[in-house]
Amino acid sequence: MVAALELYLDPDATRRIRTLWDALESEGVQSMRSLLGQRHRPHVSLVVAPRLDPDRVAEALAGMVVAAPLRMSFQHAGQFVGRVLWLGPTPTAELLGHQAEVHARLTRGGVSLAEQYQPGRWVPHCTLSMRVPNVLMAAAVRRCLEMLPLEATVVGAAVVDHARDIVHPLG
16 A cells, blocks of 8 residues: 545535446446545545655655645546556646655655656556456446546645554645
């Protein structure tokens, strides 16, 4: 399990993604809704690590508005190796710059982060399912495309580690 710094989306976008989670579940695809006792909420992770100390993260990000009201336009569905299905926002200069600044501050603060979340390697995404069965992937992607585009605004942020029951809001 990994810890993450998550950006949360406005109520309408959150509702639409939860509706998509339900649609995927009804087609036999385990969504993020059913994992970990339904504690997940739709989000975009800026960084991940095996562990994140919420106090150390908050200290490294002091003076920065982590939950900046960024606009995101989700325009595509994608897959990562391992049959992970996600929605992708357009990687705007503002979004990429925000993630790079968060990453730089945490790195300067001595927080160790996963390599795939380094600026230039990070793929902004909102995970929908961690393991779509191969025989259901085409139908799952089609279901995702039916609900796009999706406009969203960031309204909150938190350091989250569900394995350790940590949800630490950030400003």
